[in-house]
Amino acid sequence: MERRLVHHSRGRSRHEQEQIWELDYESLSDDEGDKHDEDKDDEATDPTDPTNPTEGSSKPGQKRKGTRKRRSKAWDTFDELPIGEDKKVCLSTGDVRQMILSSSQGSIALRNTSFDPKNFRDMITSIVVRHNPPLSFVEYEGIRDAFLYANPKATLVSRNTLKSDIIALYKYEKKQLFNMFKNYDGRVRLTSDLWTSVATDGYITITAHYITDDWVLHKKLLNFSYMPAPHTGITIADKIYKLLCEWNLEFKLFSITLDNASSLKDMDDSVVKVRESVKYIKGSPGRKENFIECIEQVALSRSKGLRQDVPTRWNSTYIMLDSALYYRRAFSHLKLSDSNYKHDLDDEEWDKMEGI
Template sequence: MVYSADSRYGTGNLIRHSRTCVKKDTRDLGQMLLQTNAAGELGPRFPKFNAEFFRELVVIAIVKHGLPFQFIEYDSIRNIFLYLNPETKLFSRNTAKTDVLKVYEIEKKRLIDMLRSIPGKISLPSDCWMSITTNGYISLIAHFVDNKWNLQKRILNFSFMPPPHTGVAMAEKIYSLLKDWGIEKKIESITLDNAAANDVFVSCLKNNLDLLCDGEYFHVRCCADILNSVIQEGLKEVNAAVIKVRESVKYCKGSQARECRFLDCVEYVSLSSSRGLRQDVPTRWNSTFIMFESALYFKKAFMHLEISDTNYVQCPTSEEWSKIEKISKFLKVFYEVTCAFSGTKYPTANIYFQHVLKVRLLLKEEMESDDAFLKRMAIRMWGKLEKYWAEFSTIMAIAAILDPRYKFQLVD
């Protein structure tokens, strides 16, 4: 096309031409096939398909996202792979399983080398579980500081634990796992819950390890587990109120019709339904605290539901609601301490001393208070606290002293 280039016509001609120009979108074939990499070298824009790397990526996806091995045999997934590259060599779930085991062995060797190279010691938490099918399992986790002074955590084992689950049997199992990792000479401490078999477990394991101070500081009792025991003891004082709140939440969540009736009551008393009711796990006290917090928020809705629904008979009385309010306020300190102890991305040994001290002072204060109900509850909890924390841990006191925020002042 011919355009007038005279200046009096302006640049409108060129603008209209640029919108319809055919050659503008035409690129050289070499530009589409080649590109310059970060090093300034010219290479193919699309690298050659690597079948081994493709298999490795699929295996990593299976492990990372907990996908079933059969995932690789899904028709739709295979169609996607073939669409992306017709040269893709598809493989079976058995091959995927074999590849996962290969990746495990590679990563295990890498972790063994890391554990053996660190200059410091390793701390181990361990615990046992019983599955729904009554099979026993034991876990082993390593906490350590690497060569760059970063706090690290690695799950070493989650292994089947055949009966008997005695202290001797668990000591033999853990020691065999430590030997497998080659770290039996680098252990500093082990953190366990308060199961009866653990004392025997520790005494048997100590004899086979090279420990600091002849193992005086080897056994560390789980702080979160002790707090759980202390608070569960205190909740026995208000067991009836706890059961009523728990049953009230269960009732409202029991069916869609009940939930709708409860939401109608929430709307009637002008509360927000976005907060939601929280069901607790009886063995985890912090979930009970969260349940109390949510129940107190919906207190008026529960009271209205009691009037409007004759089948709902588990609503706490006014006296019980008053107790729950006091408990919730009282337990908030314990909840904050539990959250602090449960941290995994920061060291917790240095904060143990101040938080245990906070708990002791709170219980002492309530034991001397004028509120008879809280006083009885605090006395029960104090008895359980003294069972495990009658004396402060010396090694934990040293950790507090080394924290520049506390030094000797807190310990004194």
Template sequence: MDPANEVANRDVPISESAEHSTSTLPPLPTTSSERKNRSIVWEHFKRTPDDESKAQCQHCLKVIKCGNGTSAMRSHLKICISNPGSDRGKRQKTGTSPSPEAQVGRFDAEYAREKLISMFVREELPFRFVESQGFKEYSAALQPGFNTLSCFTLARDILVLHETKKVQLQKYFSKYGGRVCLTTDNWSSCQNMAYMCLTAHFIDVDWKLQKKILNFCQVTGHTGEIMAQNVEACLNSWKLNKILSLTVDNASSNDDGLKEIDDSVAKIRDAVKYVRSSNSRLTRFKACIAQENIPHKTLVCLDVETRWNSTYLMLVAALRHQKAFELLEMQDKKFVEELNKGRGVPLFQDWDYAKSVLPFLEMFYDATLRISGSSYVTSNLYMKEVFALGRRIQ
């Protein structure tokens, strides 16, 4: 019998033959769409809408290339300081330092760059400092493989860090946030540009008092309407609606009780401004202090006109040096000429007016220091201080 016919005449079940034939076939190749986002790292990344070859970290918002695989994303997750599962994230959360064995590892340029950015933010260094020759030589001595940044790159990275921290704080407010107390700080620069800073104060889950700056911006003025508009815009951008209180600082729109003696205070302020305007004038004023044998080592200080508590400090220092100002008036003709262009030299009655208002201002100054403390809770002190002031000024 023909071997071929013998094989063909064998009694083999059709189903068994079919099963054997299909099991030996190689698996069908998966398409790119089926393979996309299969890795576990995609739980931490999302593809950028404008470029599918890049993905953005959901922890620190950094964009990583992913066109050739997920290895770059895996490496980033291990060192991402905002990822709670990474070694750096754990150290930042627990506040512990790396072990000596970890410190001896290979140089990590990305980690060094993050620490460089953090240093400039914490120490408030000018961005140009990163391009100075001394800083470059120092960095090269520590690690020749580290490439220093330009001031523009540093500024861009700090903005990215700001957005990252803002997202983290927004998540905290939405998840754990209770009522938040807000304070505003307003001032004008030497270029007469108005600024406002909005700060949030709250108790965290560990019952610790926290203080976070929400906004620092230039404003068109310090009126109540402008301040309200800027505060509202800031809260809307933060999506923050659980507000307990809003405390504003001293401003020109507030009644400060000094209008009755405004001319006397203005004359003393002009005298202080004169002696503080140049080194030669300050030297002549120090000579008058020495001739009058005034024991105080501190000199006069110029106040901020919209802050009555700083005006109180200016008046205290000026009254200590009243005799020195009177002697300067007799010895320095330019002092008299300069002040006569305005309100004139302070007279005896001006010094008496300032002296009479000091006890009144001192009460408010001391109460303000106690109520405005930032390292301890002050809400329980507020009513006590207010009633105490009310009894003393009656």
């Protein structure tokens, strides 16, 4: 079915002209549509109504015209005004400049393309939270030019305003999560991590793990807080309890897992020797090349590689010990080829590492 809309400015200026559209009914009809409408018209015609045509009033070979049913969604936006016998004017009831005629599966539909500045601003805030670009990216000249090219109304805020938007988003999401836990009937499992930054400031995080009614496991970061010294068991327990009270979870706690592994630094002399051995090998390019030669001489693969651990993280220490055990024979060969290597382990210590 072919449809044609022709815009008439009627000689007016751009700001004064009414958005009047002329709809040509002759171009809206096809054989199949006319036949379908004729069947409906026959059922809806009242023979007693003198305004309706009857069989006797129709001339031979003349097609009878009836009222077509308006199926297009365009009529939600346009009102019909008669101006002649064969043509009618459609006056827009909305801002046609914000609408686009799009074709989908052979039909015509209206799609709203209006720009919402608030929604655009919320999307920029979401980009920063999800992808972690610097706050100053909204002030990059190239970024601003790209958004203005896409839409002249797409103006970016300053970095200070963006910071305020992020804080507002955090408060909103925190309130939503607080209300969810308030109505939650299950138990919550917590995990916590504690570490010291390069600026010697202590921080603690608490993550909640819970299962919803549809048996889906979720996890939410509840707190990322400053943790003053000393980092003893009593101070950590007191800090965690205060944070739990902020969320009203002190009576919904199932379990808590801590990752305060500062005792790993001096857990065993064997672990310390392995850590120092890895540091020694990674300390200079010459030592690395020497150790690679030791690996080739004992016919081991270089792809696994030695891993340096973070002393306060259990998983990284485990990975370090696993990689060192793989190159156990290479370490023994390094002891013979490098007189400066002083952190070698005996067989008993290696066996202890396998037990750990």
